Amino acid sequence: MNDLPTVLRERDQALRLIADPCSESAQQIISGADHLRAQTVGPAVHLRGLIEFSNYCRNNCLYCGLRRDNQQVSRYRMTAAEIIETAGEGAKLGYKTVVLQSGEDPAYSGEVIAEIIREVKQFGLVVTLSLGEREPWEYELWRAAGAERYLMRHETADPVLYQKLHPGQSLLQRITLLKALKELNYQVGTGFIVGLPGQTPDILWRDLELAWKLQAEMVGIGPFIPHPETPLGKEPGGTVDQTCIMVALARLSLPYALIPATTALGSIDRFGREAALQAGANVLMPNLTPTFYRADYQIYPNKICLGEGAAECRGCITGRIHSIGRTVAADPGHHPLWDQD
Ligand code: 5AD
Numbered sequence: 001m002n003d004l005p006t007v008l009r010e011r012d013q014a015l016r017l018i019a020d021p022c023s024e025s026a027q028q029i030i031s032g033a034d035h036l037r038a039q040t041v042g043p044a045v046h047l048r049g050l051i052e053f054s055n056y057c058r059n060n061c062l063y064c065g066l067r068r069d070n071q072q073v074s075r076y077r078m079t080a081a082e083i084i085e086t087a088g089e090g091a092k093l094g095y096k097t098v099v100l101q102s103g104e105d106p107a108y109s110g111e112v113i114a115e116i117i118r119e120v121k122q123f124g125l126v127v128t129l130s131l132g133e134r135e136p137w138e139y140e141l142w143r144a145a146g147a148e149r150y151l152m153r154h155e156t157a158d159p160v161l162y163q164k165l166h167p168g169q170s171l172l173q174r175i176t177l178l179k180a181l182k183e184l185n186y187q188v189g190t191g192f193i194v195g196l197p198g199q200t201p202d203i204l205w206r207d208l209e210l211a212w213k214l215q216a217e218m219v220g221i222g223p224f225i226p227h228p229e230t231p232l233g234k235e236p237g238g239t240v241d242q243t244c245i246m247v248a249l250a251r252l253s254l255p256y257a258l259i260p261a262t263t264a265l266g267s268i269d270r271f272g273r274e275a276a277l278q279a280g281a282n283v284l285m286p287n288l289t290p291t292f293y294r295a296d297y298q299i300y301p302n303k304i305c306l307g308e309g310a311a312e313c314r315g316c317i318t319g320r321i322h323s324i325g326r327t328v329a330a331d332p333g334h335h336p337l338w339d340q341d
């Protein structure tokens with residue numbers, strides 16, 4: 001636990017790869033990570049059906065289209081019944097896991113979320129939550145209600161950059177909550193954005209170090225996509241190559257982790273998700289949100305699948321997985337080292 005993995009210990013080499021993601025050596029690392037992924041977690045890709053149930057957010061993250069100061073967003077909240085029904089459709093489509101995601105929306109009390117979890121568990125689904133920062137007692141309540149996983153990216157491991165990007169929030173608080181989730185025996189997902197204004201290779205190295213120190217079961221890595229209605233709207237975005245080298249280094253750091261090929265990557269490049277799946281990733285998160293609400297959940301612009309229904313995304317994703325010689329997982333896709341209480 002105390003010893004950094006080799007890829008991170010060889011810090012100068014890692015920094016060179018991060019700084020030059022199109023180099024021949026970066027390509028070799030990506031092949032190496034793909035090979036390691038095949039050995040540790042195999043060919044199966046785990047699908048998680050994503051339900052974006054509220055786009056209200058009390059936070060004001062500088063990069064995000066759902067930030068509270070963006071008045072151009074038409075805000076919606078799905079009812080508990082709608083959320084449960086959507087999860088049921090996910091189960092019918094063959095998903096084993098649903099991800100309940102929202103902005104940080106205090107309108108859903110801890111008890112209401114717990115009740116939704118209990119209902120969704122009735123479909124035999126694994127429940128992943130992605131609701132941001134809440135009280136530890138709520139995390140405990142939801143774990144007891146049956147939720148097995150929690151996603152909350154640390155976004156950036158640099159405390160100064162973190163503070164600039166997240167007014168009123170702190171990296172320390174984020175890490176404290178991630179540790180609390182670990183203590184509650186959730187499978188915990190952290191992760192970060194690649195290509196943020198002000199980010200350096202050293203910061204990205206520390207992003208990997210933090211994911212490793214937390215022994216995150218899941219690591220979500222996606223490119224920054226400038227959203228025009230945010231303060232960072234005119235900044236350059238992250239690239240596929242930058243993102244893929246980070247995915248590869250994450251796989252080499254955490255050989256058994258669940259690593260998604262993110263929707264953000266699929267949104268900046270038609271084959272971005274396939275590229276990540278061939279750089280160490282082994283999870284895809286197709287959208288299950290009712291089409292009616294999808295266009296209003298634009299954390300970044302040009303998000304894919306806004307017009308496609310849940311069944312279409314399910315089919316599209318299966319085709320993409322098969323096109324690169326991989327399979328759709330048949331099991332719930334828990335982290336292999338996680339022990340259910
Ligand atoms: N570009 C890329 N990723 C973004 N996120 C939010 N806004 C953006 C953006 N403009 C990511 C954050 C958050 C996740 C749900 O979406 O990392 O954790």
Ligand code: SF4
Nearest residue numbers: 057059061064067103
């Ligand atoms: Fe809210 Fe999440 Fe967007 Fe930040 S990234 S503004 S917490 S929805």
Ligand code: FES
Nearest residue numbers: 305308313316317
């Ligand atoms: Fe939604 Fe391809 S994943 S259409």
